[in-house]
Amino acid sequence: MGLDFSIIPKYLDVVLLGAAWTMGITVASAILSFFGGIVFAVVALYAPWIIRQPFRLIEWVFMGTPLLLQLFLIYFGLVQIGIDLPAFIAGIIGLGLHFAVYNSELIQTAILAVDKGQMEAARTLGLSRGEALRKVVIPQAVRAVIPPIGNNMIALLKDSALVSVIGVSELTLSAQRVIGKTYRPFEFYILAAAFYYVINLCMEWVQRKIERRIAISR
Amino acid sequence: MTEQTDFVEIRHAQKSFGALEVLKDISLSVTRGQIVGIIGSSGSGKSTLLRAINDLDPLTGGEIWLDGVQVNKSLPHRQYEKHINEMRQQVGMVFQHFNLFPHMTARENVTMAPKMLKGLSQAAADKLAEEQLDKVGMLERIDYYPSQLSGGQKQRVAIARALAMKPKLMLFDEATSALDPELVEEVNLVMKRLAEEHMTMIIVTHEMDFAASVCDRVLFMDKGVVVEEGPPATMFKHPTKERTREFLRKHIEGAK
Numbered sequence A: 001m002g003l004d005f006s007i008i009p010k011y012l013d014v015v016l017l018g019a020a021w022t023m024g025i026t027v028a029s030a031i032l033s034f035f036g037g038i039v040f041a042v043v044a045l046y047a048p049w050i051i052r053q054p055f056r057l058i059e060w061v062f063m064g065t066p067l068l069l070q071l072f073l074i075y076f077g078l079v080q081i082g083i084d085l086p087a088f089i090a091g092i093i094g095l096g097l098h099f100a101v102y103n104s105e106l107i108q109t110a111i112l113a114v115d116k117g118q119m120e121a122a123r124t125l126g127l128s129r130g131e132a133l134r135k136v137v138i139p140q141a142v143r144a145v146i147p148p149i150g151n152n153m154i155a156l157l158k159d160s161a162l163v164s165v166i167g168v169s170e171l172t173l174s175a176q177r178v179i180g181k182t183y184r185p186f187e188f189y190i191l192a193a194a195f196y197y198v199i200n201l202c203m204e205w206v207q208r209k210i211e212r213r214i215a216i217s218r
Numbered sequence B: 001m002t003e004q005t006d007f008v009e010i011r012h013a014q015k016s017f018g019a020l021e022v023l024k025d026i027s028l029s030v031t032r033g034q035i036v037g038i039i040g041s042s043g044s045g046k047s048t049l050l051r052a053i054n055d056l057d058p059l060t061g062g063e064i065w066l067d068g069v070q071v072n073k074s075l076p077h078r079q080y081e082k083h084i085n086e087m088r089q090q091v092g093m094v095f096q097h098f099n100l101f102p103h104m105t106a107r108e109n110v111t112m113a114p115k116m117l118k119g120l121s122q123a124a125a126d127k128l129a130e131e132q133l134d135k136v137g138m139l140e141r142i143d144y145y146p147s148q149l150s151g152g153q154k155q156r157v158a159i160a161r162a163l164a165m166k167p168k169l170m171l172f173d174e175a176t177s178a179l180d181p182e183l184v185e186e187v188n189l190v191m192k193r194l195a196e197e198h199m200t201m202i203i204v205t206h207e208m209d210f211a212a213s214v215c216d217r218v219l220f221m222d223k224g225v226v227v228e229e230g231p232p233a234t235m236f237k238h239p240t241k242e243r244t245r246e247f248l249r250k251h252i253e254g255a256k
């Protein structure tokens, strides 16, 4: 059986829909991982011990275990304690928190690297420590780690294929389903790969735009 | 507390960093509108004293009073935070390295705190920014980011930022030391204008000429104590203490 790419148009809509799901899940988890990363970082650095402990547990789970297991836990495990999430929501939470932990590491380092004079200047004006963190320190820390956070988001895009295991018809699973009907793995995996590549390019483009925009304000 | 205090009063200020005693029983009072210069060699405790006034480096002993209110009074933690934030709103501080917020334009640097702490509307804040930046000759650069400004311009914006809180007292910690020589004058001019408006100021400086021209009184500090103080004419021309003479001699030689 030779290669035959002419079969693609017939199933293009299925794969396109999968690509749309992948994009949606990636964007939603990226946003969650960004803000979650800030929250985790602030808690790790400044929260009292009693609040830090549960967060440390979450961090340990999301950093020390496979993402696959985390997705199973959120989707199948939580049902047992009465939390029945739709698969795509479970996927977004799993991916989002997983990468929030990685973003948090970056943001923590960046917060500590912000010049001490910034906090002092803000405090001198009469801001409380929390206000100074929010308005002065964190915005600068986040700007400083946009490039490595961008790299994490590309990794997130690739790992989003894992949510197929809990039945979300994203790009990889859509391709698989079409392959199940057509027995054309090469053509459709290549097609899926091409879509991932295009989404990847879009994300890099957005990242460059953000970086250019903030360059002046650093 | 009924005792009469001067506008700014420092009583028996003592500060140690661990075993290192940096301020040793310093007392000082400043009347409203007075301009006090502090000179002294590196490490003598000038910055520490200035930073104690708004509690950036809290004293380990002694009292700081501003306009009849004790700055470093003992209060439970929560209340103290609230009290100190209120006190700091009344004291403007200008740093050697400007410490402008790089992610904000000049306008935003000036308006952030007033908007946040005094609930100014955007319109009122814009007006305030224009007013204060005009005062330091930076109105044209109102929407520039710090990265687009020269050192002297940054420092002028930093002064505008401090003034926007309408402070009762301004503290300057070597405001021109980090500037290229040709940019010093523009900042000095702004400070002179403040002096003409009778702003109460405490100025730590290495520029003796500037101190002589704007200060009502000059203090010479050495190793954590005020060795000598007096009007600039006396301090610079006829210092009585040997340590002061030595410092000035070295300093003038150094400047040549």
Ligand SMILES: Nc1ncnc2c1ncn2[C@@H]1O[C@H](COP(=O)(O)OP(=O)(O)OP(=O)(O)O)[C@@H](O)[C@H]1O
Binding pocket: B017, B020, B022, B040, B041, B042, B043, B044, B045, B046, B047, B048, B049
């Ligand atoms: N946070 C700190 N921890 C420990 N020691 C400190 C701290 N801040 C200042 N010191 C020490 O206190 C002493 C006085 O420092 P300070 O900065 O007040 O001097 P200064 O007169 O302002 O000097 P300069 O002219 O160099 O600015 C120095 O010996 C300094 O090393």
Ligand SMILES: [Mg+2]
Binding pocket: B046, B047, B048, B173
């Ligand atoms: Mg100093």
